[in-house]
Amino acid sequence: MTRPALPPRERTVFHVHICTCERDVDHMPLSPVIMPKTGAEMEEGRILSWKKQPGERVATGEILIEIETDKATMDVESPATGVLLRSLFPAGESVPASHLIAVIGEGAESVEEIDGFIKSTSSSGSVPAAHAAPAAPGPLATAPQAGSKGSELRVKASPLARRLAQEKGIDLAKVQGSGPDGRIEKEDVLRAATMKVTAPAPARGEVIALSSMRRAISRTVQRSKQEIPEFSVTMQMEMAAALRKKNALKAAGTLVSLNDLILFATARTLTSHPDLNSLLEGDSLRRREINIGFALGTDEGLYLPVVRQADKLSIEEIATITGQFRAKANKKQITEEDLSGGTFTVSNLGMFGVESFTAIIVPSQAAILSVGAVVDQPRRDDNGALAWQPVMAATLTLDHRIADGLAAARFLRDLKALLAVL
Amino acid sequence: MAEKTYREAIIEAMAEEMRRDERVVLIGEDVGKFGGAMGASKGLFEEFGPGRVIDTPISEAAIIGSGLGMALTGQRPIAELMFIDFSAVCMDQILNQVAKVRYMLGGQTHVPLVIRTQAGAGKGYAAQHSQSLEAWFTHVPGLKVVMPATPRDAKGLLKSAIRDNNPVMFIEHKLLYNNKGDVPGADPEFLIPLGKAEIKREGRDITLVSHSRQMLNCLDAAGELAKMGIEAEVIDMRTLRPMDFDTVQASVEKTNRLVYVEEGYPQCGIAAEVVARAAEHCFESLDMPPIRISARDTPIPFARVLEQETIPSVRRIVDTVLAARHWAVPA
Numbered sequence: 019m020t021r022p023a024l025p026p027r028e029r030t031v032f033h034v035h036i037c038t039c040e041r042d043v044d045h046m047p048l049s050p051v052i053m054p055k056t057g058a059e060m061e062e063g064r065i066l067s068w069k070k071q072p073g074e075r076v077a078t079g080e081i082l083i084e085i086e087t088d089k090a091t092m093d094v095e096s097p098a099t100g101v102l103l104r105s106l107f108p109a110g111e112s113v114p115a116s117h118l119i120a121v122i123g124e125g126a127e128s129v130e131e132i133d134g135f136i137k138s139t140s141s142s143g144s145v146p147a148a149h150a151a152p153a154a155p156g157p158l159a160t161a162p163q164a165g166s167k168g169s170e171l172r173v174k175a176s177p178l179a180r181r182l183a184q185e186k187g188i189d190l191a192k193v194q195g196s197g198p199d200g201r202i203e204k205e206d207v208l209r210a211a212t213m214k215v216t217a218p219a220p221a222r223g224e225v226i227a228l229s230s231m232r233r234a235i236s237r238t239v240q241r242s243k244q245e246i247p248e249f250s251v252t253m254q255m256e257m258a259a260a261l262r263k264k265n266a267l268k269a270a271g272t273l274v275s276l277n278d279l280i281l282f283a284t285a286r287t288l289t290s291h292p293d294l295n296s297l298l299e300g301d302s303l304r305r306r307e308i309n310i311g312f313a314l315g316t317d318e319g320l321y322l323p324v325v326r327q328a329d330k331l332s333i334e335e336i337a338t339i340t341g342q343f344r345a346k347a348n349k350k351q352i353t354e355e356d357l358s359g360g361t362f363t364v365s366n367l368g369m370f371g372v373e374s375f376t377a378i379i380v381p382s383q384a385a386i387l388s389v390g391a392v393v394d395q396p397r398r399d400d401n402g403a404l405a406w407q408p409v410m411a412a413t414l415t416l417d418h419r420i421a422d423g424l425a426a427a428r429f430l431r432d433l434k435a436l437l438a439v440l
Numbered sequence: 441m442a443e444k445t446y447r448e449a450i451i452e453a454m455a456e457e458m459r460r461d462e463r464v465v466l467i468g469e470d471v472g473k474f475g476g477a478m479g480a481s482k483g484l485f486e487e488f489g490p491g492r493v494i495d496t497p498i499s500e501a502a503i504i505g506s507g508l509g510m511a512l513t514g515q516r517p518i519a520e521l522m523f524i525d526f527s528a529v530c531m532d533q534i535l536n537q538v539a540k541v542r543y544m545l546g547g548q549t550h551v552p553l554v555i556r557t558q559a560g561a562g563k564g565y566a567a568q569h570s571q572s573l574e575a576w577f578t579h580v581p582g583l584k585v586v587m588p589a590t591p592r593d594a595k596g597l598l599k600s601a602i603r604d605n606n607p608v609m610f611i612e613h614k615l616l617y618n619n620k621g622d623v624p625g626a627d628p629e630f631l632i633p634l635g636k637a638e639i640k641r642e643g644r645d646i647t648l649v650s651h652s653r654q655m656l657n658c659l660d661a662a663g664e665l666a667k668m669g670i671e672a673e674v675i676d677m678r679t680l681r682p683m684d685f686d687t688v689q690a691s692v693e694k695t696n697r698l699v700y701v702e703e704g705y706p707q708c709g710i711a712a713e714v715v716a717r718a719a720e721h722c723f724e725s726l727d728m729p730p731i732r733i734s735a736r737d738t739p740i741p742f743a744r745v746l747e748q749e750t751i752p753s754v755r756r757i758v759d760t761v762l763a764a765r766h767w768a769v770p771a
Contacts, residue, residue: 078766178696181724196766204727
């Protein structure tokens with residue numbers, strides 16, 4: 019009897035699965051390096067230099083890149099330990115804040131894997147506010163440009179971080195996460211809470227809307243300060259002659275103010291210094307007639323009425339015109355035309371006892387003269403004797419694009435000379 | 441206090457209880473004349489004789505079946521299974537008889553049986569002699585499961601297990617028998633209660649929970665992490681069923697981070713149970729997902745190098761903790 023044939027031997031194969039329930043240290047996830055948003059207004063940063071090259075090993079905290087923002091230069095640290103796989107922008111290039119600029123991994127990743135990571139990271143509307151902390155970290159980064167994708171992007175945060183954020187009233191969208199994949203953890207929330215506490219308390223108290231005049235002045239002076247590279251030069255004017263002139267005119271029945279005399283002297287001096295009365299047009303100066311505006315303060319605010327062709331007027335005529343302006347202002351009848359056409363401005367705070375100050379140049383003008391109070395100062399006269407002299411500080415604030423310190427000094431010297439012989 | 445080996449602690453526990461109560465008997469393969477395959481009953485045969493230290497045939501079903509019978513008829517037996525891997529042979533006895541009898545008899549009797557066995561890898565005993573199967577028994581209502589890691593715990597817990605009127609699986613580890621540790625001296629009433637975990641090392645940055653030999657690895661890992669500025673709290677579960685989760689919960693609420701390290705297989709192990717409870721009870725205290733570190737999902741290899749790679753090591757515990765998050769450690 020033959021034995022029945024045995025069935026063919028089965029091959030037994032063990033399937034070995036590497037446990038994935040623990041985070042397998044041999045396969046770390048890719049880490050994004052993003053351009054940090056260092057402040058609410060920061061739009062982009064410029065990469066100055068790469069401290070590490072693709073292929074080089076990097077450690078968490080090591081300086082990776084030097085960047086420049088409009089405020090400062092700073093270092094960006096590596097968010098992870100591994101190998102710098104790819105840097106997306108060369109030195110010299112500007113990158114928008116929160117944009118991906120590099121990828122760190124283990125070193126053995128395929129090109130497809132890195133490409134895929136870059137694509138998925140960039141396409142999610144924004145890069146998760148993640149690891150690339152600048153050397154001075156600011157967890158209260160403004161929310162990344164989630165915009166329309168905001169509802170799809172759930173903020174990554176641990177359950178503990180969520181609870182703490184809720185307890186402390188922190189908006190998770192504004193917190194930068196330091197955990198894997200940009201996950202917000204307890205430390206991040208606590209840091210945000212501390213910063214929130216140390217931020218200045220919101221202003222309390224009555225709210226007063228600015229008047230339209232105030233708003234207009236506000237815009238004008240802001241523009242002036244932003245656009246005009248100004249500088250100032252101060253000189254003490256000897257006012258004895260001017261005071262004598264004023265008293266003489268008063269005795270003769272004509273009331274003039276010290277300011278009228280200053281306007282007169284300024285206008286005449288400007289005839290020899292036409293640059294300071296010019297309009298800067300691109301790369302040229304346009305000469306123009308001398309129309310001096312002067313600061314006139316009322317309860318409503320500050321007017322700058324213009325005395326037209328002031329260099330052709332006598333002191334009395336100037337006094338008449340300024341007097342008319344003052345009356346109109348008191349009756350709120352100053353017109354737009356009264357205030358326009360100025361080419362130079364004089365501002366006087368002497369009546370309040372101010373000794374000197376620096377006014378702001380009116381846009382489209384080259385300079386502004388700020389004068390203070392007449393103060394008695396000890397001076398040596400020609401015989402060397404000490405005597406009290408009435409002296410007034412005059413500060414010329416000048417647009418440096420148009421003229422320089424020498425021009426300012428000459429003007430003030432000439433003004434001083436003219437005031438001395440009124 | 442005296443320094444004793446884990447093996448000596450176990451022998452002492454059994455000897456003291458056998459002296460105290462004549463109903464306590466020991467049965468198993470080679471437990472008598474040979475003194476135990478792991479030497480864990482050396483001297484007992486000489487002291488108590490063949491009536492109380494019984495060598496059995498090679499039949500796990502007979503060992504447990506007899507043990508159950510003895511327990512039901514008034515004795516307090518300790519039944520030894522030489523390797524936990526062999527429990528599969530007598531699983532019906534353990535699962536369906538020992539664990540169920542009291543319940544099914546409506547409490548008319550109790551089963552004061554201790555099943556002593558040993559588990560674990562690291563001696564190159566290969567796939568059928570190196571497993572850690574505590575998860576099987578921890579699953580079953582009607583059993584208690586104890587796994588000591590130190591000589592002190594072994595003695596105190598074994599005495600308590602012998603005095604317990606319920607079936608207790610007392611699972612030793614084959615690599616621990618020669619370990620030395622402080623054991624309270626001549627105090628026959630030194631008992632450690634079942635069902636209480638112990639904090640073996642205090643810390644505030646992360647909680648490492650474990651049992652048996654891997655708990656010692658956790659202590660070593662905590663030492664290494666401490667050098668890097670990370671203070672790990674190490675909890676020794678000691679009793680797996682009933683499980684003391686309160687101790688774990690208090691720790692996780694303090695550290696906000698949980699790691700369970702065990703030598704069993706990864707799927708459906710003790711770690712899975714602890715992590716599930718953490719998700720249920722400590723959800724809002726967790727600052728990162730809980731981590732399970734276990735043997736790899738494979739039969740334990742015979743080759744020593746592969747065996748070492750398969751079971752958790754101090755290196756693997758440290759690396760896993762470091763990779764878990766960006767630790768703010770001092771430079």
